[in-house]
Amino acid sequence: MKELRIRLSIMAGVLILLLMPNLANANKSPIEESIQYEYLTVEKASQI
Known part of the structure; x- marks a missing residue:
């Protein structure tokens, strides 16, 4: 379980590093939107 959490955080x-340059852009592509949604879902899942 700990290994999974470490892997997820990495x-x-x-x-985050990939999205950083794009955070300034108001117009995000659908791909970026889905990546961010996936990231949020992973965050919630890792807290359980």
Whole structure:
């Protein structure tokens, strides 16, 4: 369980780094939207 959480946090960190340049853009592509939604879902799941 701990291993999974570490792996998820690493993935989340990578996603944040990828999305950082795009956070300034108001117009996000559908792909970015879905990535962010997936990230939020993973965040909620890892807290359980």
